[in-house]
Amino acid sequence: MSDRESSVDCPRAAGPDNHWLTRPGTIRLLWIVSSVILALTVLAQFAIKIKGYFVVDGWLGFGAVFGFLCCAAMVLVAKVLGVALKRPEDYYDD
């Protein structure tokens, strides 16, 4: 099912659209709201105790930092591995 030329006749947009969700103002608002929520999840730790099963996981903002750094590491590892592993889509065709 990976044919580029598909047999399905899918309707297409007549022209560029200006959906409210894609407007720069909305996106800026989304970033602001998200940042506030992110900050709140860390600050909430002053009110709600996170039980540290292995000491460090009870530290302030450990989940946040750990999650962020792990994802950063995984993206970078994937990027580096991609250099060695990525091949054109028709690599196996012949």
Added chain:
Amino acid sequence: MIDGVIPPAFVLLAGAALIGLTRGHVRTAVLFAAPLAALWAVWQIPDGVVVTAQFLGYEIQPVEGSPVRRLFATIFSLMAATGGLYAFRQAKWYELAAGYAYAASAVGVSFAGDLITLFLYWELMAIFSTVVVWCGGTPEARAAGIRYAIMHLLGGVILKVGIEGVVVHTGSVEVQPLLAANFDTWMILIGILINAAAPPVSAWLADAYPSSSPTGSVFLSAFTTKSAVLALILLFPGEPVLIWVGLYMIFYGIIYALLENDARRILAYSIVNQVGFMVVAVGIGTELAINGAAAHAFAHIVYKALLFMSAGVVIYRTGMTRCSDLGGLFRTMPLTMVCGVIGALAISSFPLTSGFTTKTLISVAAEQQGLATVYFLLAAASAGVFLHAGIKFPWFVFFQKDSGLRPKDAPWNMGAAMVFFAFLCIFLGVYPQPLWALLPYPMEYSAYEPGKVLFYLQLLLFSGLAFFLFLPLMKRTLTISLDMDWFWRVVLFRLGNAVLNLGVALREAMEATVERVQQGPGARLVQLLDSSGALGRTWQIGTTALWIAVLLTVYVFLYYID
């Protein structure tokens, strides 16, 4: 003997056969009735061996009930019913029949009380799932189906070797906890792990599933790997090597999904990732961990099928599957988008979804055993799941850029199936008690301790932040990623070609030699033996008689001098 108990696998197999024999509304009725009847039959199976039979001199137990067996059989039947609803107006009848037979085999594995029955259903699963892959109908699907069949038949042979060894050396065909301590049990373990898409053969999954039809991949996502998880629970609970195998699968799935451009292949890699969590849990092996593996398998089948359903609708409506071709579909496919997002949140174990209530069981089991490394790797993996499946899949398919595509939303039956599974994802996230009641061991577990919820919210939301900050590094490329299967698809292939070429060269050299011999000494020999040659021509009877007389004289002479 069968004492009023109907083997649930037979019910579903009969349904699969009837799909081929009926038409129109009757076929639709069969499609809905068969899995529901199977579900009913599943719940008639009491604990313990209920059906025994003689097979090749062995006492086999085709149906044995236990809570964990019923749990898996329940979700397999439920999956067949919902998959049937999703597919019945779009899929070919033979794909539906193969899908149902495939589900039936998985149900059969669930209740297999002995290794022989387990093996028979295991092979049936391989055969019918191959047919489902082939129903993709494209040349890629044909080729991928053949590779898939080779891998699973090979896995079956390895499993068979192990089973025969165990039967010969212990005299027992029972399905019971084993230890990977000798050749026989290792063969069984390897045979099962091949179906679980464990390393080094994980590639079969992302190779085969995405080449099936949009409806076929929904069936494929559910049965093979999860029946392998059940087999591990029944045969190898607490086998320490599984912890590391599972952890490898978890991170393999994340990294390859991050590199991938094909929407369904992203989901395929994340199956390996999620099955990795279950394999780790079986490796930990405590009652809580086994509960976690079983509960997570149940929840996973639902949200993974939901994700494949939402991807399937997109492919069905647009004919496209690459992230680089898709994007912006939220405009015209709100239902498919919302269901896809719910599935994505559930797979990411977001609070209030089924993934949260079930996956945290596995983390808690690791923590209770004091496995700090495993615990933190599982936490890192949860962040990684949100990254590669939770955000990446919906983002690239439904948002990112405007691809200009304005497809219609899901057909009603596909939509209904998605809504049902989306509902289950949230229902089991908010109220997991019905699922807890099905688990093999009783437990006191509160998923929603405020501290734990906050920890996961931090972990996941900051993973989300990482996704959007690193988005430029994740630009989609029109590429595939090499995997271990490169060794057999390229190296082994070239090696085979080289051997073939060597054979051709040898044959040519031999033919040349034969020709030389034929033209030299051979030609003279031919002359001698020819119909006109000294030895080949017809002799007169007198000459023959003379020769016989000479030979007899020589014989008599030799007889006397002895």
